[in-house]
Amino acid sequence: MKIFITGASGFVGGTATRRLVTEGCDVVAMSRSVNSDKKVHALGAAPSRCDLDNITAANIAGCDIVIHAAAHVEAWGDVDAWDKANVQGTKNVLTAARAAGVRRFIHIGTEAALVRGQDLIAADETYPLAFNSPFPYCRTKALAEQAVLAANNPKENFTTIVLRPRFIWGPGDTTILPSVLEMAAAGKWTWIDGGAAMTSTTYIENLVDAILLAREGGKSGEAYFILDEGTRSMKEIIVGMAAARGVTLPDRSMPGWLARGIGSTLEFTWRIFGIKSKPALTAHEAMVMSRHCTLNGEKAQRELGYRPRFSVAEGLKAMATLPPTVA
16 A cells, blocks of 8 residues: 655654554655654655645555645744645645545644634534634635545545544654753743643544544545544643653643733734744633634444543553653
């Protein structure tokens, strides 16, 4: 089986690439530079020089499956950065995949595609996508998912499927934990509402298990939440992740309403004055840390055959084997 993957230099794409290669798959990965070529080779895959703007069928030629893991996930950027990468970039990869004769397109989505700033409590896949979300990441991931599911066409042997993880964590994380540890080291870590918001989570190896299942399983044209067992508070999971790296987080906290107000004000000010650096707190970050987000993963169990192979305790134990970080 020959697989093309985007985002191989990132957390999800890199972990998936490594596992696919280990399982004997022939993996070709999008690579934007010489440095990316080196990372792809180190994972055991073959680089294909392209990006989300200029990918063509030639880059995917001979591949059976595309795994689209690349996305603009940063909390800050140019106003059109999310649309360019998440919406148009996804459409570009879909177009190239169809032209190359790919038979299945696996899209790494997110629960954020449902979020407009509200709490989500035990939400399942019938919950509507947030096309009007005020948060660019959420809005553009909703539009990207819409494009992927609309492209599903079994009659022409082109099927699509969307996997929606929530709060991806584990060894190799390049987003959540590094940010937490950086703030802790600078003495700036502050909880919002004491970290009481409840959340579903997705351990990275559990997500990769689902990706492997989605190569053949699941119903085409459908989306699936991919989750760890149970739910937990933001404080429980983040304290556990930090502790696994030898870091104790302070108990300092601020109310959610205040954090959301500060994030919105800072973003507005940064945009007005054209400041390129990221604000100390964005509206999206404040929202994520202060709103409940618990999800129902029964559909993935029923239709995809997914079960979380690793418990949260096992994931934290795996993180503890990494060199400790001292804040």
